[in-house]
Amino acid sequence: MGLMDHILDLAQTPSADLPAGALAKAKLSFLDWLVCGYAGACEPVAQKLHAFAAMEGGTPAATLFDGSRAPARMAALVNGTASHALDFDDTHFAHVGHLSVAIYPAALAMGEAKDAPLRHVLAAFLVGAEAAIRIGLQLGATHYNAGFHQTATAGAFGATVAAGRVLGLDRPQMRAALGLCATRAAGLKSQFGTMGKPWNAGNAAANGVECAVLAQLGMTSADDGLDGAQGFLATHHAGSSHPLEAPAGFFFEDNLYKFYACCHGTHAMIEALLAGPYQMADVQGLTLRTNPRWLQVCDVKSPRTGLEVKFSYAWLAGMALRGDVLGDRTTFSDACAQDPALADFADRVTVVGDDSLTDLQCAGHVTLRDGTIQVLQHDLATPLPNTVLAEKLRAKATALMPQQGPAIWALWSKLDDLPACDVWRALTS
Numbered sequence: 001m002g003l004m005d006h007i008l009d010l011a012q013t014p015s016a017d018l019p020a021g022a023l024a025k026a027k028l029s030f031l032d033w034l035v036c037g038y039a040g041a042c043e044p045v046a047q048k049l050h051a052f053a054a055m056e057g058g059t060p061a062a063t064l065f066d067g068s069r070a071p072a073r074m075a076a077l078v079n080g081t082a083s084h085a086l087d088f089d090d091t092h093f094a095h096v097g098h099l100s101v102a103i104y105p106a107a108l109a110m111g112e113a114k115d116a117p118l119r120h121v122l123a124a125f126l127v128g129a130e131a132a133i134r135i136g137l138q139l140g141a142t143h144y145n146a147g148f149h150q151t152a153t154a155g156a157f158g159a160t161v162a163a164g165r166v167l168g169l170d171r172p173q174m175r176a177a178l179g180l181c182a183t184r185a186a187g188l189k190s191q192f193g194t195m196g197k198p199w200n201a202g203n204a205a206a207n208g209v210e211c212a213v214l215a216q217l218g219m220t221s222a223d224d225g226l227d228g229a230q231g232f233l234a235t236h237h238a239g240s241s242h243p244l245e246a247p248a249g250f251f252f253e254d255n256l257y258k259f260y261a262c263c264h265g266t267h268a269m270i271e272a273l274l275a276g277p278y279q280m281a282d283v284q285g286l287t288l289r290t291n292p293r294w295l296q297v298c299d300v301k302s303p304r305t306g307l308e309v310k311f312s313y314a315w316l317a318g319m320a321l322r323g324d325v326l327g328d329r330t331t332f333s334d335a336c337a338q339d340p341a342l343a344d345f346a347d348r349v350t351v352v353g354d355d356s357l358t359d360l361q362c363a364g365h366v367t368l369r370d371g372t373i374q375v376l377q378h379d380l381a382t383p384l385p386n387t388v389l390a391e392k393l394r395a396k397a398t399a400l401m402p403q404q405g406p407a408i409w410a411l412w413s414k415l416d417d418l419p420a421c422d423v424w425r426a427l428t429s
């Protein structure tokens with residue numbers, strides 16, 4: 001079986017057959033996505049997209065985070081961008097990207113436009129997320145290392161599957177939608193540290209809605225846009241021989257969540273530093289070892305803006321050791337990129353690649369001013385029970401938005417019973 005048929009089979013998985021653990025994580029991701037979207041709606045890039053939506057107009061079919069309404073495709077574009085604006089959303093490291101910001105905006109906009117039950121949206125998201133992960137695994141590290149942003153590439157296919165599932169596409173229509181997506185999915189890592197990065201997520205969501213709707217309207221496409229001749233895999237540096245089948249359950253069960261508003265590749269380092277019995281003033285030098293993949297992503301030596309600080313090991317190390325609140329969205333201002341104390345500390349930080357480490361691990365050592373050497377290590381793969389994870393995400397929501405955060409988490413017990421439209425009504429009432 002080729003990748004296209006594998007994804008088509010996955011897209012038709014009955015809701016009753018979805019793994020309970022993965023569906024529970026999908027619900028956590030939904031609430032965390034809403035938190036990130038509402039918090040990010042005030043960011044400059046989100047304001048520009050909201051203004052763009054107002055300029056375009058169109059049929060008011062779905063709701064934006066600012067409370068206005070727009071066509072479903074535009075809602076997906078704006079909400080996907082807004083929810084990734086803070087870079088505070090969840091990450092799947094096998095997929096090498098952010099699933100919720102690319103897929104939930106498409107699934108919810110389509111669910112609202114079609115007045116679908118929210119449980120159908122949640123199931124569609126989970127299947128779409130799993131499709132994105134499995135396509136991402138086939139694209140492999142060579143795709144990401146070549147400069148492609150998989151949130152936008154593999155994520156767009158996930159958004160297409162999710163939107164198509166909410167629309168009720170049959171197998172031939174879903175095939176056509178995925179074929180159309182193959183010629184629409186795009187996004188580059190060169191946008192990291194700029195407004196273009198969250199816009200990549202918005203474009204993935206918008207492409208999902210567009211491709212699903214066009215397929216329903218009968219638009220034709222390449223029969224196999226994924227692994228057919230000159231398809232997406234052949235043209236986008238695919239380089240994986242990973243088996244198509246998940247070993248057990250869904251890969252989505254390994255999804256991870258952010259508790260700091262910066263690149264997830266830096267979080268292992270932050271956790272390791274926060275666990276140490278020292279502060280910035282105590283440190284003579286820091287040597288960090290990380291998977292070489294991250295050297296091209298989050299090793300910005302001299303960040304110029306607050307957005308670039310989110311991708312700077314050296315700057316973030318100093319901020320963590322100084323006690324800056326890395327879960328506070330206001331911490332990453334442009335002023336912190338000009339902070340002389342952080343610039344001085346950055347000169348004491350050495351970052352090297354280590355192939356023996358996974359994407360989720362860091363290692364190294366801290367040399368204190370008294371000559372003492374402290375071992376540095378952390379592994380983000382250490383699992384957290386869903387109950388503990390839910391409490392951490394609830395605390396994150398409250399800290400990020402003291403009023404809106406608790407209101408979002410009040411939906412937790414209602415997710416299986418709400419119509420998709422009532423999510424926005426509940427949060428605006």
